Amino acid sequence: MSSNDQSSPAVRPWESAQPLAAGHTGAATGVNICVVGGGFVGLVAAAGFAQFGHNVVCVEKNLERLAQLKESRVPFFERDLEELLRRNTEAGRLSFSSDLKEAIVGQKVIFLAVGTPSLDNGRTDLSALVEIVNLLGKVAEDGQIVVLKSTVPVGTGIWLQKKFPQNGNGSRSISVVNNPEFLREGSAVYDFFYPQRIVVGGDNQAAVEFVANLYRVGMTRPVPIVTTNNETAEMIKYAANAFLAMKVGFINEVAGLCDLVGIDVLEIARGIGMDPRIGAEFLNPGPGWGGSCFRKDLREFSGLAKAHDYPLIIAEAVLKANQRQHELVAAKIERLTGSLEKARIGVLGLSFKAGTSDMRDSPAIPIVQRLLEKGAEVVAYDPQAHTEAEHYLPTIELAENAVEAARDADCLVILTEWEEFQALDLRSISEVMRKPNLVDARNLLTPEVVRRYGLTYEGMGQK
Numbered sequence: 001m002s003s004n005d006q007s008s009p010a011v012r013p014w015e016s017a018q019p020l021a022a023g024h025t026g027a028a029t030g031v032n033i034c035v036v037g038g039g040f041v042g043l044v045a046a047a048g049f050a051q052f053g054h055n056v057v058c059v060e061k062n063l064e065r066l067a068q069l070k071e072s073r074v075p076f077f078e079r080d081l082e083e084l085l086r087r088n089t090e091a092g093r094l095s096f097s098s099d100l101k102e103a104i105v106g107q108k109v110i111f112l113a114v115g116t117p118s119l120d121n122g123r124t125d126l127s128a129l130v131e132i133v134n135l136l137g138k139v140a141e142d143g144q145i146v147v148l149k150s151t152v153p154v155g156t157g158i159w160l161q162k163k164f165p166q167n168g169n170g171s172r173s174i175s176v177v178n179n180p181e182f183l184r185e186g187s188a189v190y191d192f193f194y195p196q197r198i199v200v201g202g203d204n205q206a207a208v209e210f211v212a213n214l215y216r217v218g219m220t221r222p223v224p225i226v227t228t229n230n231e232t233a234e235m236i237k238y239a240a241n242a243f244l245a246m247k248v249g250f251i252n253e254v255a256g257l258c259d260l261v262g263i264d265v266l267e268i269a270r271g272i273g274m275d276p277r278i279g280a281e282f283l284n285p286g287p288g289w290g291g292s293c294f295r296k297d298l299r300e301f302s303g304l305a306k307a308h309d310y311p312l313i314i315a316e317a318v319l320k321a322n323q324r325q326h327e328l329v330a331a332k333i334e335r336l337t338g339s340l341e342k343a344r345i346g347v348l349g350l351s352f353k354a355g356t357s358d359m360r361d362s363p364a365i366p367i368v369q370r371l372l373e374k375g376a377e378v379v380a381y382d383p384q385a386h387t388e389a390e391h392y393l394p395t396i397e398l399a400e401n402a403v404e405a406a407r408d409a410d411c412l413v414i415l416t417e418w419e420e421f422q423a424l425d426l427r428s429i430s431e432v433m434r435k436p437n438l439v440d441a442r443n444l445l446t447p448e449v450v451r452r453y454g455l456t457y458e459g460m461g462q463k
């Protein structure tokens with residue numbers, strides 16, 4: 001799927017971050033960097049560092065994906081990424097390869113950004129990383145810095161460091177640094193250039209500083225850089241994701257209660273969010289959080305704690321509450337339609353959030369599966385995620401636009417907060433639906449406006 005069909009803001013996030021001459025920070029530009037893994041995290045880092053003036057080679061083992069990247073085509077939708085890739089490839093600062101052994105020759109820093117999914121037992125599958133590490137153990141060069149950008153279990157950095165005995169094996173000295181990633185899909189490029197903080201952890205202070213300086217050289221405004229040890233950097237990432245998932249889970253839970261007692265959750269969110277100890281962000285009720293990270297990271301975090309005989313009561317409850325959220329949305333649809341048996345449900349939005357085509361762990365998957373299990377027929381429209389939908393929800397019908405998804409439907413449900421759903425053609429929608437029911441699981445629309453078109457509206461925790 002191409003990323004060039006959604007208009008981007010006039011000012012690109014990197015426009016004030018043109019490659020700099022070494023200077024204002026004292027940090028070096030033009031550092032040779034290898035990024036292993038051309039996914040969401042690896043590609044953004046590779047293109048971002050190239051924009052800072054470093055020389056980057058990105059190693060991707062999926063040959064189909066590699067062929068696309070060599071033509072500056074991004075295999076998923078992420079705003080501005082394709083343009084950033086193209087600019088830096090054309091400028092000769094960014095290239096792609098599938099040959100890791102060859103690609104690491106002469107590099108100063110090797111970022112590892114491969115996937116670290118969950119195993120069945122909830123702990124982390126490190127096999128992609130282990131494969132690379134086995135090779136690096138043999139071929140990494142003296143003085144290289146290996147950076148774990150992937151989210152990795154606490155202890156991985158130290159384990160990896162032991163693979164490179166300092167000055168063992170001849171006189172090789174290789175440092176392992178953790179630099180966890182905090183980008184948000186949908187604004188990942190912006191987040192690279194304007195991060196809220198950068199975390200760099202390791203035992204070798206010179207290596208930690210070197211990695212921090214790779215960022216400093218391109219930053220146009222001061223960014224807090226947290227330097228620490230490997231395990232702390234690893235734990236910061238898990239604690240951050242657990243907290244964020246908890247925050248969303250909390251407001252979702254409050255929304256459920258608001259539904260029952262007839263109070264508007266949006267006013268509650270406003271009223272509590274003004275307290276700086278709480279903060280207004282991430283207080284939007286929805287169909288449940290999703291994406292490739294929260295669930296797997298919460299499971300790893302809980303697994304680590306359990307291994308120390310200290311169950312994480314809150315983290316486990318957050319996982320459970322999110323499942324209930326999917327059930328609540330499906331139940332709202334069922335209530336409005338009377339029965340789901342043979343009901344036709346139009347779904348607007350499949351990606352786990354707006355701004356991305358990523359459907360990994362999207363709440364749309366369990367919600368749609370519930371509807372299907374209960375005998376409903378589902379037709380969905382998403383501005384970017386149809387290719388992904390064919391993989392994750394192969395039995396549903398895909399519509400060309402929102403009105404077509406609504407045609408003959410007994411209920412229309414908004415699952416992703418895409419901007420275009422804020423401006424739905426409600427007149428046409430109400431005309432083509434079999435029964436005029438709308439579940440707005442993102443509270444995107446104004447209930448009074450929707451009702452004006454004769455639709456029965458149900459949001460999340462709105463009176």
Ligand SMILES: NC(=O)c1ccc[n+]([C@@H]2O[C@H](COP(=O)([O-])OP(=O)(O)OC[C@H]3O[C@@H](n4cnc5c(N)ncnc54)[C@H](O)[C@@H]3O)[C@@H](O)[C@H]2O)c1
Pocket residue numbers: 036037038039040041042059060061062065100113114115116128131132149150151152181182183184185292293
């Ligand atoms: N996606 C996010 O929003 C996000 C945010 C923060 C942290 N993270 C973490 O970053 C890591 C990567 O996540 P992602 O979403 O970019 O994953 P991804 O699955 O999109 O990308 C991983 C890429 O690595 C490639 N790869 C695997 N093994 C390889 C090898 N041996 N050589 C070369 N390439 C190889 C895969 O083909 C794939 O393209 C994970 O640990 C994740 O938890 C992700």
